[in-house]
Amino acid sequence: MAKFKTHMLVCGxxxxxxxxxxxxxxxxxxxxxxxxxxxxxxxxxxxxxxFCEQGPIVKMIPDNTFYVGVQPKDAADIVxxxxxxxxxxxxxxxxDPVKKEHVPDSxxxxxxxxxxxxxxxxxGLIDPENVNEYLAADGYEAxxxxxxxxxxxxxxxxxxxxxxxxxxxxGFPTGVKWKIAQGVKGAQKYVVCNADEGDPxxxxxxxxxxxxxxxxxxAMAINGYCIGATKGxxxxxxxxxxxxxxxxxxxxxxxxxxxxxxxILGSGYNFDIELRYGAGAFVCGEETALIHSMxxxxxxxxxxxxxxxxSGYLGMPTNVNNVETYANIPVIFNKGAKWFASIGTEKSKxxxxxxxxGKINNVGLIEVPMGITLREVIFExxxxxxxxxxxxxxxxxxxxxxxLTEKHLDTPIDYDNLIASGSMMGSGGMIVMDEDDCxxxxxxxxxxxxxxxxxxxxxxxxxxxxxLYEILxxxxxxxxxxxxxxxxxxxxxxxxxxxxCGLGQxxxxxxxxxxxxxxxxxxxxxxxxxxxxxxCKDLIKYEIIPENCVGCTACAxxxxxxxxxxxxxxxxxxxxxxxxxxGACMExxxxxxxxxx
Amino acid sequence: MTKIKSLADLxxxxxxxxxxxxxxxxxxxxxxxxxxxxxxxxCGIASGAKEVMEFLVEELDKRxxxxxxxxxxxxxxxxxxxxxxVTLPNQEPVVFGYVDSKKADDIIEKYIKTGELLExxxxxxYEKID
Numbered sequence: 001m002a003k004f005k006t007h008m009l010v011c012g013x014x015x016x017x018x019x020x021x022x023x024x025x026x027x028x029x030x031x032x033x034x035x036x037x038x039x040x041x042x043x044x045x046x047x048x049x050x051f052c053e054q055g056p057i058v059k060m061i062p063d064n065t066f067y068v069g070v071q072p073k074d075a076a077d078i079v080x081x082x083x084x085x086x087x088x089x090x091x092x093x094x095x096d097p098v099k100k101e102h103v104p105d106s107x108x109x110x111x112x113x114x115x116x117x118x119x120x121x122x123x124g125l126i127d128p129e130n131v132n133e134y135l136a137a138d139g140y141e142a143x144x145x146x147x148x149x150x151x152x153x154x155x156x157x158x159x160x161x162x163x164x165x166x167x168x169x170x171g172f173p174t175g176v177k178w179k180i181a182q183g184v185k186g187a188q189k190y191v192v193c194n195a196d197e198g199d200p201x202x203x204x205x206x207x208x209x210x211x212x213x214x215x216x217x218x219a220m221a222i223n224g225y226c227i228g229a230t231k232g233x234x235x236x237x238x239x240x241x242x243x244x245x246x247x248x249x250x251x252x253x254x255x256x257x258x259x260x261x262x263x264i265l266g267s268g269y270n271f272d273i274e275l276r277y278g279a280g281a282f283v284c285g286e287e288t289a290l291i292h293s294m295x296x297x298x299x300x301x302x303x304x305x306x307x308x309x310x311s312g313y314l315g316m317p318t319n320v321n322n323v324e325t326y327a328n329i330p331v332i333f334n335k336g337a338k339w340f341a342s343i344g345t346e347k348s349k350x351x352x353x354x355x356x357x358g359k360i361n362n363v364g365l366i367e368v369p370m371g372i373t374l375r376e377v378i379f380e381x382x383x384x385x386x387x388x389x390x391x392x393x394x395x396x397x398x399x400x401x402x403x404l405t406e407k408h409l410d411t412p413i414d415y416d417n418l419i420a421s422g423s424m425m426g427s428g429g430m431i432v433m434d435e436d437d438c439x440x441x442x443x444x445x446x447x448x449x450x451x452x453x454x455x456x457x458x459x460x461x462x463x464x465x466x467x468l469y470e471i472l473x474x475x476x477x478x479x480x481x482x483x484x485x486x487x488x489x490x491x492x493x494x495x496x497x498x499x500x501c502g503l504g505q506x507x508x509x510x511x512x513x514x515x516x517x518x519x520x521x522x523x524x525x526x527x528x529x530x531x532x533x534x535x536c537k538d539l540i541k542y543e544i545i546p547e548n549c550v551g552c553t554a555c556a557x558x559x560x561x562x563x564x565x566x567x568x569x570x571x572x573x574x575x576x577x578x579x580x581x582x583g584a585c586m587e588x589x590x591x592x593x594x595x596x597x
Numbered sequence: 598m599t600k601i602k603s604l605a606d607l608x609x610x611x612x613x614x615x616x617x618x619x620x621x622x623x624x625x626x627x628x629x630x631x632x633x634x635x636x637x638x639x640c641g642i643a644s645g646a647k648e649v650m651e652f653l654v655e656e657l658d659k660r661x662x663x664x665x666x667x668x669x670x671x672x673x674x675x676x677x678x679x680x681x682x683v684t685l686p687n688q689e690p691v692v693f694g695y696v697d698s699k700k701a702d703d704i705i706e707k708y709i710k711t712g713e714l715l716e717x718x719x720x721x722x723y724e725k726i727d
Binding site: 003004005006007009061062063064084085086087088107125126132133135136137138139140141144145147148149253256257258259265266 | 627
């Protein structure tokens with residue numbers, strides 16, 4: 001067999017596919033064939049590289065050249081120049097946002113320097129639809145070892161020793177969860193993978209399922225053996241079609257190899273996995289709601305206890321873990337609990353995947369060791385704030401989390417520190433905000449989401465969140481009063497204390513943390529009628545500065561409601577009663593004559 | 598596809614398949630390995646650089662030497678093509694000129710295995726910018 005001297009890894013994640021990376025893949029294959037390089041160059045579709053901001057990505061092996069924003073038509077240049085003559089195509093190289101220079105390969109990119117990839121180890125390395133590549137990357141080795149060389153108790157002890165905690169948000173020790181499920185007796189036990197990822201801006205689980213589906217299957221089989229379950233279910237959102245497709249392919253391949261099914265690897269252990277689709281309700285990420293949804297009932301949470309480990313799917317003992325938690329399992333068995341526990345902080349071991357989003361240069365997916373600081377994540381990996389603006393806050397934990405500010409930048413990130421700072425780990429969304437973001441509006445945005453997603457079972461959550469939203473709306477419109485701030489705080493605490501599930505218990509967090517950290521912004525809205533970030537339309541006014549206006553008529557011509565009057569070469573005037581505050585005049589004015597007051 | 602029936606079968610399969618992605622795993626950590634760059638511009642290819650590269654890839658693998666062979670553009674020594682640049686771990690790169698299969702064999706046996714310098718070294722007249 002000929003040995004490939006160059007591998008071209010083309011990202012096949014949802015983000016890059018949306019920018020035609022599938023067409024690019026076909027074009028690269030065609031060009032390679034035309035140039036007669038089929039035996040030298042291998043073109044492979046892989047999972048997500050994490051650098052989604054500038055997709056589609058093509059990575060060249062062995063020199064690690066990292067091409068960004070590659071269009072299907074660039075295939076010819078890459079093959080003719082790089083594959084044939086070894087010359088990098090400069091125009092496609094990543095440009096450092098600060099130094100404005102081309103970066104020759106991924107080893108020199110700040111984005112990758114501080115990352116440690118465990119859960120994402122195979123994303124961007126192997127072809128997710130080819131089980132042989134997964135086998136080559138130590139795939140199913142851990143399952144084999146566990147089934148044939150360990151008792152369930154020994155295997156569970158390894159997970160406990162590793163210190164792995166649930167990556168879905170709660171941070172419950174995974175090994176302990178398995179031990180509890182193992183100890184309960186039942187005619188049929190179940191293992192469930194929670195792939196109902198719903199935080200705004202989060203796509204950690206999707207990327208793992210798209211880039212390395214076999215790792216989740218392998219971990220679920222290990223989990224099944226440990227607790228004595230023979231059936232596994234993956235609860236996944238129907239809105240993740242590519243992840244579903246790759247899971248189906250992976251399950252079929254694993255069955256053909258006998259890695260799922262009966263008598264796996266001659267061990268006598270049987271295990272199989274089925275998919276269950278969710279309609280995309282945030283509350284179904286809560287394990288009891290998820291189980292009800294899988295049973296065909298309304299996705300509503302129920303009181304715990306009984307915990308799913310005692311009475312879960314169809315009333316049977318069930319263990320639920322999140323996708324990212326599972327992705328860590330095979331590595332823990334291959335490299336050892338000690339190795340895993342050596343990464344991270346005292347109480348939070350290993351790494352965490354974050355979806356970096358918002359006003360940051362390198363938007364994308366990263367995996368960093370626990371204990372890294374926000375400053376390193378935002379300014380080194382994330383490449384700093386877009387457009388050189390000033391950092392204001394970062395929201396972690398999605399709608400259940402809180403805002404962290406400048407004073408938290410040097411706090412090591414782990415489960416406990418984030419909670420102490422008034423936020424939480426959550427599933428790993430990280431939204432960065434700059435000086436142009438109004439924090440009252442940010443709180444309102446998250447409340448809008450929770451109001452929509454509340455299942456309606458508990459009144460404090462169903463009605464209380466709506467009231468919180470209305471008070472915030474009132475403040476952003478300039479009608480707020482000082483006692484509204486007390487109402488916000490009191491109501492928030494009531495909702496937290498009296499809701500049944502995690503959704504209600506955490507939904508007021510964005511309000512409370514913005515109140516704590518940005519009290520002056522709330523005050524300015526209420527007492528002065530001012531929005532520092534000029535985001536609240538009811539609190540701002542566009543005006544023309546007479547000294548700067550030359551009467552070019554550009555603003556008047558572009559005003560969609562014709563509320564600007566003034567003759568050519570005369571000073572113009574905005575009619576405030578008609579102005580809709582769209583900002584078109586300010587955008588069009590070349591003389592800085594329009595201002596916001 | 599046939600079923601994998603035991604852990605031994607799985608490990609055998611893995612051993613066979615590993616070479617498929619070995620290059621990708623290796624290049625993730627190039628520092629600790631022998632790195633060879635073959636100049637593959639028009640002049641290099643015309644003088645046989647492709648065959649040299651093929652030879653290096655095959656032979657290094659056969660002789661169990663952990664190395665990464667990549668191609669690069671013209672290094673500027675067109676009179677001495679094919680040229681290759683060899684970087685041993687933690688050492689400065691060394692450029693060899695007029696490399697054919699025989700010379701490549703010498704380079705593997707002497708320079709790469711024992712660090713012994715050979716004739717035909719081109720003094721490096723460039724600096725790398727990191």
